[in-house]
Amino acid sequence: QVQLQESGPGLVKPSETLSLTCTVSGGSISPYYWSWFRQPPGKRLEWIGNIYYSGGTNYNPSLKSRVTISVDMSKNQFSLRLSSVTAADTAVYYCSRANYFDSWGQGALVTVSS
Amino acid sequence: QAVVTQEPSLTVSPGGTVTLTCGSNTGAVTSGHYPYWFQQKPGQAPRTLIYDTSNKHSWTPARFSGSLLGGKAALTLSGAQPEDEAEYYCSLSYSGARPVFGGGTKLTVL
Numbered sequence: 657q658v659q660l661q662e663s664g665p666g667l668v669k670p671s672e673t674l675s676l677t678c679t680v681s682g683g684s685i686s687p688y689y690w691s692w693f694r695q696p697p698g699k700r701l702e703w704i705g706n707i708y709y710s711g712g713t714n715y716n717p718s719l720k721s722r723v724t725i726s727v728d729m730s731k732n733q734f735s736l737r738l739s740s741v742t743a744a745d746t747a748v749y750y751c752s753r754a755n756y757f758d759s760w761g762q763g764a765l766v767t768v769s770s
Numbered sequence: 771q772a773v774v775t776q777e778p779s780l781t782v783s784p785g786g787t788v789t790l791t792c793g794s795n796t797g798a799v800t801s802g803h804y805p806y807w808f809q810q811k812p813g814q815a816p817r818t819l820i821y822d823t824s825n826k827h828s829w830t831p832a833r834f835s836g837s838l839l840g841g842k843a844a845l846t847l848s849g850a851q852p853e854d855e856a857e858y859y860c861s862l863s864y865s866g867a868r869p870v871f872g873g874g875t876k877l878t879v880l
């Protein structure tokens with residue numbers, strides 16, 4: 657079973673850009689779609705977007721203006737950037753393989769605070 | 771704006787049967803919404819139990835099943851075990867591949 661691991665800063669200042677990377681091990685990035693989700697404390701999950709291994713993307717319309725998802729096949733990684741963050745972006749961020757969401761990372765808590 | 775609704779909480783006795791539902795404010799849920807069901811325990815990542823209405827992953831216990839029931843997606847647990855106590859989320863897809871999640875059902879096995 658493929659393993660996913662999120663990494664990145666756990667604290668981001670308001671108005672700055674949140675950056676997370678998901679490293680895929682035990683399998684290849686191709687030929688799958690890969691997704692990012694988030695879950696604010698005590699709230700429901702929210703789909704952020706996904707990326708195909710070759711680079712095509714789909715984003716949640718509510719976040720589209722601030723989100724960029726990219727892929728680096730050479731490193732077997734895909735990444736999330738969320739710009740102009742506010743306290744409302746504080747959440748646990750998860751990466752997942754969008755093959756019926758069969759694999760998930762353990763999650764990374766990102767807090768937006770000055 | 772699509773809104774997905776779930777029961778906030780349900781209780782089932784050990785060995786009992788319970789059905790969780792997943793509705794949409796846009797109308798009846800169909801297979802074209804590609805319903806998913808996820809199990810999440812405190813402090814853990816979600817685990818996908820059911821995809822595309824009724825399909826199971828290899829790790830999905832046989833006691834869980836998915837269906838469409840009365841215009842909603844449904845997750846039925848037959849023969850509840852203590853380890854099934856968790857939060858259960860459903861998702862429905864709108865406008866292609868955009869999943870929208872329900873608010874979750876906290877299932878207590880008591």
